[in-house]
Amino acid sequence: MDKQSFDVVIVGAGPGGYVTAIRSAQLGLKTAVVEANHLGGICLNWGCIPTKALLRSAEIYHYMNHADAYGLSAGKPGYDLEKIVSRSRGVAKQLNGGVGHLLKKNKVPVFDGWGKLAGGSAGARKVTVEKDGKVFAELTAKNVILATGARARQLPGLEVDGETVWSYREAMVPKAMPKSLIVVGSGAIGIEFASFYRTFGAEVTVVEVMDRVLPVEDAEISKMAEKAFKKQGMNIITGATVKGLKKDGKSVTASVEKGGKVTEITAEKLISAVGIVGNVENIGLEGTKIKVDRTHVEINEWCETGEAGIYAIGDLAGPPWLAHKAEHEGVICIEKIAGVKDVHPLDTGRIPGCTYCHPQVASVGLSEQAAKDKGYDVKVGRFSFVGNGKAIALGEPEGLIKTVFDAKTGELLGAHMIGAEVTELIQGYSVGMTLETTEAELMHTVFPHPTLSEMLHESVLDAYGRVIHM
Incomplete structure (x- = not known):
């Protein structure tokens, strides 16, 4: 078994994890990263970046369809969905390789496997790394930073099957453009996919449990957004819940309740975009003083957990669930560990949020x-x-x-x-x-x-x- 010692071991190489690792190396700390899936995490591989590539294609297609307004003509616009998806995946692959290059440049070794806390005392924390059911490395570190991220929440009755009910993963790599689509949830993820598919002609219905779309935004902005979406042809149903689904292999029918009345809506596909849950399972939290609240690890202003020498950042540590929050949080965490002067706690009230719909x-x-x-x-x-x-x-x-x-x-x-x-x-x-x-x-x-x-x-x-x- 490979046994090594480090100043810092970071479990997870998403935006928070890899940025923290680079800053840690810059500060002269011997640093290692453990990642079970993709460098860059969900954001780079299956979230922020590839969705923006999809939305860029949709934006250009939108302008092509309105070329006449600019005094231009280019014939009837068309699209190749396979190429659109391929471009999106290529962008993600390029940036994934870029993260690997940056870590190598900063002399940060990457352990390809599942990282898990394995005990040890303050100043000598241990992390095991497992691949294909076998533990192949044991890393000892003075400080362990958990950056395991989060995954899509699945509500009872709305479980993703990969066929007619999609999560963001399936929605990002469609084999064919659905003629009709139901999107459950009108936060950033739901609305971005609704915007993408509507631009390419799908009949889109958005179901939101709150009384307005984009409910975290200012009410005036939400109202303007809903008006714009409806003008584009979206069917928006707010203050409503999906009570159940019926699937026949080719379509899905959602029972939508609003104001005590239930309406059935049928579409080829349904995207569930109802939030996320933290990846707290099987990372060795059991038996520690680390507290978990609604699938997220509790931390103080310096990202410290209840267990000395163990920290948590990013989506794992709670809202707002944004890549730039994770990155900034990680830098604060590692600079505090390194004793950098003038480190300031993160003011989450000053974190900008962006939704790339149209x-x-x-x-x-x-x-x-x-x-x-x-x-x-x-x-x-x-x-x-x-x-x-x-x-x-x-x-x-x-x-x-x-x-x-x-x-x-x-x-x-x-x-x-x-x-x-x-x-x-x-x-x-x-x-x-x-x-x-x-x-x-x-x-x-x-x-x-x-x-x-x-x-x-x-x-x-x-x-x-x-x-x-x-």
């Missing part, structure tokens, strides 16, 4: 209602895309930038957007919040013209009665 949606901080619920007296600014020259030139005049300020201090409490490229624009406000910027600094900032970013400025101005172009 139109795109992005946000950071408190919604208008959440700010009011916390007792803030707020000033709210709004600026519509129709007032922006670049948006009009792009042929994208529908959208909104919304900002929420503390009326007493001018602190930027939150920002919410819907429209073209807002997933890129949101970072401007994220930087501002990190710098604790007030409305004064934002007003005095010069934004380039003509750009979509000018709308960030105008929304701030609007909150204080100074908007120019609206």
Whole structure:
């Protein structure tokens, strides 16, 4: 058996795990990674990245179908689903190889197998690595960081069968474009798939248990998104639950209850997008002081678990379930371990969220209602895309930038957007919040013209009665 000692062993090489490993090596710590499946984790291989490749194909297809609006003609647009999927998988493969290169460059060995805590005392934690039912390595480390991620939640009655009921994995590699589709759940994952399939012509029904789509977003943005989705031809059913499924091998019929009334909806496929659960099983938590709450490991502000020398980051450690949260959390964790000065705990209230549907949606901080619920007296600014020259030139005049300020201090409490490229624009406000910027600094900032970013400025101005172009 291979026995080695390290300063740090990281179990899981998703965005949180591999970034933490690289930073650990930069800090001079002898570091190892254990990964049972793919370098880059779900995000890179089956989530964030390949879905964006699919959505890019959908975006271009959308513009091809509207070429006439730009004075162009290119005949009747068509698509090759096999090539679309192949391109998506190729993007994931390229980045998977890139992660391997980065780890090798930083001299971080990767143990290809299932990592599991195997006891030991503080300062000498042990992790076993198993492959094909056989333990082939035992790693001893002063610190173990668990980054095992999460998987799709499966609700009773909505179990994935890979045929007519899909998870994100099956939805990402369809062999044929379904003529009809039911999507259960309207969070980022559900809505992105709904947007992809609808763009390519599938009849899409979205069922959401909450009273609005994209329920974590600001209510005003959710309302605009629902209006846009309906305009595209989606059937949106909110405040509803799926009570059961009937399958005949070629289609699936969902019994959808809303307001006490049950309606049956039949489609070729159904995508279950009802959240995730942490991968806490079979990683050696039993017999430790590590606490698990609703499938997620409890941690403090430095990612420490209840067991000395053992840490948890990313999806395993709870919401928000975002790759960039996992990466930042991992860096904070390892820098604290290494004794780096001026390490700051992660403020999850300042983590931006992005949904790559059409139109795109992005946000950071408190919604208008959440700010009011916390007792803030707020000033709210709004600026519509129709007032922006670049948006009009792009042929994208529908959208909104919304900002929420503390009326007493001018602190930027939150920002919410819907429209073209807002997933890129949101970072401007994220930087501002990190710098604790007030409305004064934002007003005095010069934004380039003509750009979509000018709308960030105008929304701030609007909150204080100074908007120019609206």
